[in-house]
Amino acid sequence: MRTRPLKVALLGCGVVGSEVARIMTAHADDLAARIGAPIELAGVAVRRPGKVREGIDPDLVTTDATALVKRGDVDVVVEVIGGIEPARTLITTALEHGASVVSANKALLAQDGAELHAAAEEHGRDLYYEAAVAGAIPLIRPLRESLAGDKVNRVLGIVNGTTNFILDKMDSTGAGYQEALDEATALGYAEADPTADVEGFDAAAKAAILAGIAFHTRVRLDDVYREGMTEVTAADFRSAKEMGCTIKLLAICERAADGASVTARVHPAMIPLSHPLASVRGAYNAVFVESDAAGQLMFYGPGAGGSPTASAVLGDLVAVCRNRLSGSTGPGESAYADLTVSPMGGVVTRYHISLDVADKPGVLAQVANVFAEHGVSIDTVRQQGKDGEASLVVVTHRASDASLSGTVEALRKLDTVRGVASIMRVEGE
Amino acid sequence: MRTRPLKVALLGCGVVGSEVARIMTAHADDLAARIGAPIELAGVAVRRPGKVREGIDPDLVTTDATALVKRGDVDVVVEVIGGIEPARTLITTALEHGASVVSANKALLAQDGAELHAAAEEHGRDLYYEAAVAGAIPLIRPLRESLAGDKVNRVLGIVNGTTNFILDKMDSTGAGYQEALDEATALGYAEADPTADVEGFDAAAKAAILAGIAFHTRVRLDDVYREGMTEVTAADFRSAKEMGCTIKLLAICERAADGASVTARVHPAMIPLSHPLASVRGAYNAVFVESDAAGQLMFYGPGAGGSPTASAVLGDLVAVCRNRLSGSTGPGESAYADLTVSPMGGVVTRYHISLDVADKPGVLAQVANVFAEHGVSIDTVRQQGKDGEASLVVVTHRASDASLSGTVEALRKLDTVRGVASIMRVEGE
Numbered sequence: 062m063r064t065r066p067l068k069v070a071l072l073g074c075g076v077v078g079s080e081v082a083r084i085m086t087a088h089a090d091d092l093a094a095r096i097g098a099p100i101e102l103a104g105v106a107v108r109r110p111g112k113v114r115e116g117i118d119p120d121l122v123t124t125d126a127t128a129l130v131k132r133g134d135v136d137v138v139v140e141v142i143g144g145i146e147p148a149r150t151l152i153t154t155a156l157e158h159g160a161s162v163v164s165a166n167k168a169l170l171a172q173d174g175a176e177l178h179a180a181a182e183e184h185g186r187d188l189y190y191e192a193a194v195a196g197a198i199p200l201i202r203p204l205r206e207s208l209a210g211d212k213v214n215r216v217l218g219i220v221n222g223t224t225n226f227i228l229d230k231m232d233s234t235g236a237g238y239q240e241a242l243d244e245a246t247a248l249g250y251a252e253a254d255p256t257a258d259v260e261g262f263d264a265a266a267k268a269a270i271l272a273g274i275a276f277h278t279r280v281r282l283d284d285v286y287r288e289g290m291t292e293v294t295a296a297d298f299r300s301a302k303e304m305g306c307t308i309k310l311l312a313i314c315e316r317a318a319d320g321a322s323v324t325a326r327v328h329p330a331m332i333p334l335s336h337p338l339a340s341v342r343g344a345y346n347a348v349f350v351e352s353d354a355a356g357q358l359m360f361y362g363p364g365a366g367g368s369p370t371a372s373a374v375l376g377d378l379v380a381v382c383r384n385r386l387s388g389s390t391g392p393g394e395s396a397y398a399d400l401t402v403s404p405m406g407g408v409v410t411r412y413h414i415s416l417d418v419a420d421k422p423g424v425l426a427q428v429a430n431v432f433a434e435h436g437v438s439i440d441t442v443r444q445q446g447k448d449g450e451a452s453l454v455v456v457t458h459r460a461s462d463a464s465l466s467g468t469v470e471a472l473r474k475l476d477t478v479r480g481v482a483s484i485m486r487v488e489g490e
Numbered sequence: 491m492r493t494r495p496l497k498v499a500l501l502g503c504g505v506v507g508s509e510v511a512r513i514m515t516a517h518a519d520d521l522a523a524r525i526g527a528p529i530e531l532a533g534v535a536v537r538r539p540g541k542v543r544e545g546i547d548p549d550l551v552t553t554d555a556t557a558l559v560k561r562g563d564v565d566v567v568v569e570v571i572g573g574i575e576p577a578r579t580l581i582t583t584a585l586e587h588g589a590s591v592v593s594a595n596k597a598l599l600a601q602d603g604a605e606l607h608a609a610a611e612e613h614g615r616d617l618y619y620e621a622a623v624a625g626a627i628p629l630i631r632p633l634r635e636s637l638a639g640d641k642v643n644r645v646l647g648i649v650n651g652t653t654n655f656i657l658d659k660m661d662s663t664g665a666g667y668q669e670a671l672d673e674a675t676a677l678g679y680a681e682a683d684p685t686a687d688v689e690g691f692d693a694a695a696k697a698a699i700l701a702g703i704a705f706h707t708r709v710r711l712d713d714v715y716r717e718g719m720t721e722v723t724a725a726d727f728r729s730a731k732e733m734g735c736t737i738k739l740l741a742i743c744e745r746a747a748d749g750a751s752v753t754a755r756v757h758p759a760m761i762p763l764s765h766p767l768a769s770v771r772g773a774y775n776a777v778f779v780e781s782d783a784a785g786q787l788m789f790y791g792p793g794a795g796g797s798p799t800a801s802a803v804l805g806d807l808v809a810v811c812r813n814r815l816s817g818s819t820g821p822g823e824s825a826y827a828d829l830t831v832s833p834m835g836g837v838v839t840r841y842h843i844s845l846d847v848a849d850k851p852g853v854l855a856q857v858a859n860v861f862a863e864h865g866v867s868i869d870t871v872r873q874q875g876k877d878g879e880a881s882l883v884v885v886t887h888r889a890s891d892a893s894l895s896g897t898v899e900a901l902r903k904l905d906t907v908r909g910v911a912s913i914m915r916v917e918g919e
Contacts (some may be wrong), residue, residue, distance in 0.1 A: 199787070340769075375783070379635075387819070
């Protein structure tokens with residue numbers, strides 16, 4: 062074994078970073094044996110230098126992250142700051158100065174992955190980011206390497222633990238969104254500002270990353286259709302139950318039937334209780350991958366948290382260090398397929414629509430006619446009336462999002478339709 | 491991209507081999523883009539040269555596998571023959587002649603993995619075998635690479651589709667073992683001679699491979715405790731149901747609490763219906779991995795079949811080809827931890843024991859006394875009597891296998907115990 066250590070710079074020392082540092086120290090011998098050389102912390106860039114950080118030599122702590130990544134003797138930079146800047150500049154600078162990079166930064170990778178990969182390739186260094194998607198669950202590596210000889214057609218999963226916790230709570234207790242969110246916040250599953258999670262930005266970033274790797278095509282955050290879960294109601298869960306379903310916030314990346322285009326989207330959806338994703342509880346994540354030869358695979362585990370994320374970071378760190386020793390690099394960006402990323406209108410799925418309608422004869426016929434005019438075939442319809450008001454619950458067969466949007470627009474114009482109470486996609490069948 | 495193709499020799503052209511060849515042709519452009527160079531079939535070694543093989547140039551077919559692997563211009567040899575010989579000699583010869591090897595051969599890897607890895611390392615070549623365990627499910631790579639920075643404590647799973655199909659059938663229909671086996675055979679899920687599957691040899695080989703990688707320790711097939719599932723009865727399933735359990739053939743690799751030793755075993759076990767493994771149906775496989783930092787991960791998918799296995803083979807083929815191009819090799823054997831592989835006696839778990847006893851006063855006290863004398867604590871006991879005969883069903887707390895064996899031996903000597911109807915371990919709690 063080589064005795065000169067590989068030097069690792071850590072950018073950020075919060076929940077994930079401190080755990081990465083702790084494991085690097087606690088399991089130094091194991092890591093050295095697995096890598097083929099010892100690794101040592103060369104520096105830890107933080108915002109608040111005064112804070113006591115157990116197990117970290119205070120001499121290693123710096124507020125000058127730029128100087129740390131420019132040192133030139135650093136073999137690997139681990140970026141666990143998050144956010145776009147200064148992370149982007151620091152990663153780029155690190156690559157320019159000869160370091161490989163391990164990152165957990167989903168937002169940055171989803172936005173600027175192509176440029177960062179190009180920088181890594183230009184400088185002959187690695188850029189690994191298993192921790193950016195679904196925490197500890199090995200997903201990037203299986204998609205990029207294990208399935209490298211297969212054709213992936215679909216990635217469908219729960220990739221945000223916070224929203225899954227909230228939806229699971231709503232499902233199991235009948236609570237409304239706000240009540241469930243409050244509990245998630247109190248328990249530390251939701252941040253003080255939960256926007257990134259509940260509005261689906263976090264899941265959309267992950268969907269962009271997964272779609273890009275799965276389809277060998279650049280997919281940016283802006284390409285991902287995004288709908289949060291703040292408008293999911295207790296009534297939606299009751300409707301879902303009547304259909305033998307529950308509601309999950311799903312990230313779905315699909316290859317179109319013609320094979321020439323792909324879509325990526327994040328939205329709440331009803332899925333049958335018999336679907337394995339329906340039983341993913343609490344803050345866990347689970348992702349289905351469907352491919353031509355392998356068929357249907359599922360990956361399940363803790364999607365967030367300091368230790369699980371650190372596990373993914375350290376797996377990458379070992380791989381990147383091994384590559385440094387052998388003078389090679391792992392797989393970089395693979396975007397050769399360059400498929401069209403289609404907008405949401407082309408997505409084909411099923412829909413559950415609740416309408417408030419006037420309780421009088423002929424309404425159902427009128428509504429059914431609108432669906433027919435837009436080429437949306439109805440699977441089931443259920444009518445409930447009381448006191449001159451009535452509700453119609455329509456579940457469609459598979460139809461394009463554009464056709465469904467046209468249908469809904471036309472429904473809103475009907476005198477007999479008082480309102481569209483909810484529209485939810487039905488997936489996983 | 492390099493234009494000179496990498497040459498691939500295929501050993502075996504059965505269900506898996508023919509699918510590997512088909513995908514290599516059908517997806518040649520994709521594979522070339524992902525590898526960075528085209529790949530071409532250099533030869534296909536078969537036993538029956540006369541058979542028509544669609545899509546394979548007859549000029550490539552040979553019965554002289556040895557000459558093929560000795561050619562010297564072959565970059566990668568894909569071995570999908572199975573069995574120990576001639577596969578072992580062919581793989582060794584291929585490595586000696588400068589080829590990297592991709593294998594799906596669980597029996598060979600479990601028996602001679604250390605020697606084959608040593609040969610690969612000596613010649614600076616890769617030996618990959620994702621397809622040897624759990625078909626298409628990425629498991630070797632996640633354990634070896636994604637979790638390389640973590641400490642794996644347990645691998646527990648269903649790794650044989652044939653036995654899972656049979657047990658699932660027994661569970662859902664109340665059928666006996668033979669009836670369920672007959673159906674599995676008729677449907678092609680079981681081979682004409684099902685011994686390797688139903689006696690647990692196949693699962694034991696996979697357990698040896700998984701334990702070796704998970705614990706960085708050499709674990710050979712002989713180190714794995716093995717108990718088949720041919721003696722599982724419809725009555726066992728009724729007992730399991732009464733406990734809210736089902737029965738699965740499990741492969742379990744565990745690190746002992748003291749961290750210094752590991753065990754690997756394959757046997758039928760009761761697991762709670764609430765456990766995710768309980769709902770793994772048909773011929774599917776699923777494996778739980780528990781580690782210090784990542785927590786609990788699950789991997790699920792088709793565990794066998796031509797296409798799924800080919801998917802895993804091709805993923806390895808792409809990786810190995812990439813390594814050839816960059817002049818590097820992937821992770822080899824990691825056995826540095828060299829932990830003691832303990833025999834079954836040290837394994838600690840719970841047990842479900844059915845006893846046929848005399849229906850008279852004092853029997854329960856006598857039986858309970860035997861458990862107590864051997865330090866095995868009873869969780870629940872249920873007594874059923876009819877016509878002077880009675881049965882006692884005892885479920886224990888956690889105890890060592892050695893203590894349980896001593897208990898059972900002593901029970902058999904009691905006059906009032908007519909027989910031990912069944913002993914089954916209870917896992918997954």
